[in-house]
Amino acid sequence: MMDLQSFQSDFAKAVRADDPNARPDLIDGDQGWRFGVYRNNFFHGLIAQLKEAYPVVHQILGDEGFAVVARGYLVHHPPTTRSLALFGDAFPAYLASISLTKDDPLLSDMARLERAWLEALHAADARPLNPESLTTLGDRLAEARFGPHPAARLLTSQISVVDHWRVRRSGTIPPTSQNVGTGAQGALVTRPRQSVQVCPLSVPEAIFGRNLFDGAPVSEAVDQAACDDAFDITEAFRKFLAAGAFSSVEI
Amino acid sequence: MSDAAFFVRAARESGMAMHTQQQQKQPTQKSVPGGPHIPDRAGVSFKADHREEILDTNPEVGWFEVHPENYMVAGGPRHAMLSAIRERYPLSLHGVALSLAGAEPLDGDHLRALRTLIDRYEPGLVSEHLAWSAHGRHYFADLLPVPLSQEALDHVCRNVDQTQEVLGRQILIENPSNYLMLEGSDIPEPEFLQEVAKRTGCRLLFDVNNVYVSSRNVGYDAEAYVDSVGADLIGEIHLAGHAVDRQGRETLLIDDHGAVVCDPVWNLYERLIGRVGPKPTLVEWDTNIPDWPTLYGEACKADRILGIPTPHAALADA
Numbered sequence A: 001m002m003d004l005q006s007f008q009s010d011f012a013k014a015v016r017a018d019d020p021n022a023r024p025d026l027i028d029g030d031q032g033w034r035f036g037v038y039r040n041n042f043f044h045g046l047i048a049q050l051k052e053a054y055p056v057v058h059q060i061l062g063d064e065g066f067a068v069v070a071r072g073y074l075v076h077h078p079p080t081t082r083s084l085a086l087f088g089d090a091f092p093a094y095l096a097s098i099s100l101t102k103d104d105p106l107l108s109d110m111a112r113l114e115r116a117w118l119e120a121l122h123a124a125d126a127r128p129l130n131p132e133s134l135t136t137l138g139d140r141l142a143e144a145r146f147g148p149h150p151a152a153r154l155l156t157s158q159i160s161v162v163d164h165w166r167v168r169r170s171g172t173i174p175p176t177s178q179n180v181g182t183g184a185q186g187a188l189v190t191r192p193r194q195s196v197q198v199c200p201l202s203v204p205e206a207i208f209g210r211n212l213f214d215g216a217p218v219s220e221a222v223d224q225a226a227c228d229d230a231f232d233i234t235e236a237f238r239k240f241l242a243a244g245a246f247s248s249v250e251i
Numbered sequence B: 001m002s003d004a005a006f007f008v009r010a011a012r013e014s015g016m017a018m019h020t021q022q023q024q025k026q027p028t029q030k031s032v033p034g035g036p037h038i039p040d041r042a043g044v045s046f047k048a049d050h051r052e053e054i055l056d057t058n059p060e061v062g063w064f065e066v067h068p069e070n071y072m073v074a075g076g077p078r079h080a081m082l083s084a085i086r087e088r089y090p091l092s093l094h095g096v097a098l099s100l101a102g103a104e105p106l107d108g109d110h111l112r113a114l115r116t117l118i119d120r121y122e123p124g125l126v127s128e129h130l131a132w133s134a135h136g137r138h139y140f141a142d143l144l145p146v147p148l149s150q151e152a153l154d155h156v157c158r159n160v161d162q163t164q165e166v167l168g169r170q171i172l173i174e175n176p177s178n179y180l181m182l183e184g185s186d187i188p189e190p191e192f193l194q195e196v197a198k199r200t201g202c203r204l205l206f207d208v209n210n211v212y213v214s215s216r217n218v219g220y221d222a223e224a225y226v227d228s229v230g231a232d233l234i235g236e237i238h239l240a241g242h243a244v245d246r247q248g249r250e251t252l253l254i255d256d257h258g259a260v261v262c263d264p265v266w267n268l269y270e271r272l273i274g275r276v277g278p279k280p281t282l283v284e285w286d287t288n289i290p291d292w293p294t295l296y297g298e299a300c301k302a303d304r305i306l307g308i309p310t311p312h313a314a315l316a317d318a
């Protein structure tokens, strides 16, 4: 008889094997079909979990396509933490790497946005910085450093990922040139209270925000963003403060 | 009125001493911090789908149970929701990921996360399974089976001891649903579980549906099982529905917690309550979540067997 360690190694390998007919050595042929219950729980349970975490990617790929991709993800990236609330962190990178999906940036960028949404949902609660606090800074604003709110996430995409996300989330409206832009777009994802918000950004606004989140003073963040004439610092601050992107400011 | 319900009501009315949690002496029981006592009546799984109905109508339900793993996040709406429930009802934390029968050491981070939740929500009961769910850094999100050997018994006892040490309180261990007959499994399951309870001071979560599913899948004698577990060791009972999977001439019952409790399970439950007296009883529902009145109706059915008066409307539905 096998010891506990060998039994479980053997069993675990068969549960998550890519081959649907994989069976542990200890399970005799007559019981093979019963063992399928465990493989089924593992794959179906976790594919359902990924679907919940990436609803728009699921919508784009469809049930079957999503199941194929998610299955591959599970074989390569089984969960390593006991809570599944944040399972699937490597899914965006996985979509950007496999031949089936890597040529469609919409998929991996949408996945990055949905991941940011999920992280924002479960991040620590904190009171967002009051927009009024900006006015008290006066001309010391240039030296100020803003601390990001724990739920705030930033990303940039070569496509108009926020437009696509909004259209897809709204239901069954197909993306058209009327409702989806063509150029690069940034996204600011926040959760100032209990609901997650997604705000579209211009690319310079996203660069500005990234620099602030990384701890740069305002003057430096503006320099980084202002290579583009279109950058408007007042509008950028309005967006970030309204979205609750910061939790502190210091000089 | 069923025999069991009659027995229970008669016992109450005559002031006959029934077993309650406070009356029992546990060999190594640590002091249980905070949490209010879970009453000897029906509770249900708390599902986000039912949140508004529950918070708007404050239904007559004894208590709620959740999987702690779903709340191991820093903040956000899940905590806000559970806090709102906890303000109104006693709560039980029913873990699925501790891997007590795992050959590898327990996951310290997970245990600490569980302790944090216990400190925050002060649950009346904390339970886990006789199963393993992790191996070699990977988590399987499922309750995997273990041969009930002497080696496994020693192992599970060590892990339960360590868990109770870190959590600073007693836990309950639940009997699993079985799908396989495992070589080397030579200790009968109820004997195995009772031995764990005796050695570690934990108590048992008796899942009646799991006993029934196991009886159909691997040939357990369900009635003998129900009759064999010491009343004092049972701290909680689970009821749930299951799915029937037919493959050719073979049939397997799948413990999916996705349907109403079946009649044979209600009968086993009455038999158990008739013998051990009222115990906190949870109606579990995890897949194909029904509307609130359906789940509530199941709780009322359990309450009737426990001798608890239930609202007239719910009785008519049930």
Ligand SMILES: [Fe+2]
Residues within 6 Å of the ligand: B174, B207, B210, B238, B240, B284
């Ligand atoms: Fe159960």
